[in-house]
Amino acid sequence: MFCSPHASNRQQAVKGRGKSANPANRFEPVHFVQDDDYEPHQKKTPTRYLKDDSESILATNNSPDIPFMYSLNPYRGCEHGCMYCYARPTHEYLGFSAGLDFESVILVKENAPALLRKAFLKKSWQPQTVVMSGVTDPYQPAEKHFRLTRQCLEVFLEFRNPVSIITKNHLITRDLDLLTKLAAERLVRVNVSLTTLNPRLTDTLEPRTSRPQRRLEAIRKLSEAGIETGLMTAPVIPGINDHEIPALLEAAAEAGASHAGYVMLRLPWAVKEIFSDWFDQHYPDRRQKVLSRVTDTRGGKLYEADFATRMKGSGPFAEQVRTLFAVSAKRFGLKLRRHSEPLNTSAFIRGDQLKLGL
Template identity: 55%
Template sequence: MTKEFRKNITGRGASSNAGNRFDKHSYEPTPEDFDNYQEEEQPRLQTEILKDHSKTILTENKSPDIGFRFSVNAYRGCEHGCAYCYARPTHEYLGYSAGLDFESKIFVKENAPEQLRAALMKKSWQPEPIAMSGVTDCYQPLERKMELTKRCLEVLLEFRNPTWLITKNALILRDLEIFKEMASYNGVAIMLSVTSLDAELARDLEPRTSHPMARLKAVETLAKAGIPVGVNVAPVIPGLTDHEMPAILKAAKDAGAVFAGYTPLRLPLSVAPLFSEWLEVHRPLKKEKVLSLIKDIRGGKLNDANFGSRMQGQGAVADNLAGMFDLYCRKFHLNEQRIRLSVDHFRRPPQSGEQMGFDFGE
């Protein structure tokens, strides 16, 4: 779509539905199509819930630069609508766009808790931490109604299988009592992602996430409850949010975080034109600078898919970010100890018809 007709869609991160890279045909509207366009006629884009009929719940990760092997994704797509989200292209495999479709057509795996229970009951399952989630946010707005994440947590608690969670939503506090019990056997760690402390920027960039201060308040509440919690400064957008890293790390420490991480922005596949469009709509004066700095970090491109470098980037700009992160983590005493989750308490509940074994001695 030509830039004259790119609109700010209320409550959404994307401004359009980018073409699906697997489609053989696409339609590009012309100015004549908008001759009778009335902006007030455009209805507010509603979220559509679709059923996910996939037969497995555990997704195995084989990337050597990601710190987990298995993840649970009870949702596909994400209402948070973060303009930069690396997971957007996954919607194209489902026949939809990485743009507005990704944040408005959400696939829901209604039997996720039952599938998770079945997976953990298998004797082939060797207990290890399970991430929630890999390609969605497990506490996106739909979770308030669906409660799939909560029910999956209850399964993990029953089996004493450790988990770590990452989210941008303060809804995570709803499940505080579950986390307290998990923490008693070293079975949980949580990260809240904070991209910016600027509420206006956050609203434009990640429209349906919690307010940055609400996320930091969630960090504080979790920390006071004895739950290992950290803050992920991610993504770091050079030329837009990179200057905020020291303030975010300080706010994280003040809230009680004990660890932190960061990742410079990269724009895989269809995310590149979508984020470029976001810049044009919301921050046009910064567009060229931001894209240029991303290329500086990503070897002259907007994306780097190589293991290792994709997480931290390369070159002078990336080195400066790494140095700043290390400096302020030391200053605020973050990452002084490694968080290790325990699998020692894993147990399988007796199946129907089985009896609990007791040893009364002799």
């Protein structure tokens, strides 16, 4: 039985964090309820890094609405602290909370590069694009110290296996040397996630991510280096950032992006409560209107997991977003992400070739 030391049913201001408390873990029978007169002594929650001794590194996906089979996540949990993050409930499988724990307790897979190399050495491995990361951001703050994403990129380059990267952190530009080598053989694609151009909104919605202009700068640097780079507007939040779609695509195109895609807001499990609490803190007057629009895109619910609609939503408002995004992409010369050409798999180097020094 696990009791999260931070669990709480009341919001507190925690400096530099997105979620200020921990909702109960749905898998745990016991959790703490904070007394109304409790005043925390610690206004700032430090990040803890725990070693993750996973014995494999490639996660397999069989969801028909996701266009890749394998993903690689060097870290579990994400210090970026995005309030809408659909990955938050994955921390509950580890005995932690989807709230503050997800942002402040980061599991580190120190053997990720070695496990990736082991996977590529298997005779059964069929070269194909691996996504970094399918769940948490590979360039979150922990990467500055652990450098696991960079080490994994070295393995991708060694075996000439294609990799697709999704991030909202300018830190990716640190690895331009490796990315340009991968790009020379069409082995890499980058999607920079940009939700808003408003830094004030970023401060509360995505507190530890790179600011919007820094992400646009990353798109510019990557594109100028010959790396195929696109914009990912994820998520589109009805009544919060949907009106920014044309401006977001225009800014990305001006920075050199070649393609764009989006995902409608998803609120699985504990994310519903976390995101609703964010409205209570920052936009209480808009809470009901926005959540009502969310239900309009989810068949009358806050979330619907159906594979056919979970990424784009359904209903009139979801159709308006689809149309606006497509028209804006065409206007600014951006391909829709689903029309991107597959990365190169023919350059893959087998283990016996490595031994021969080929």
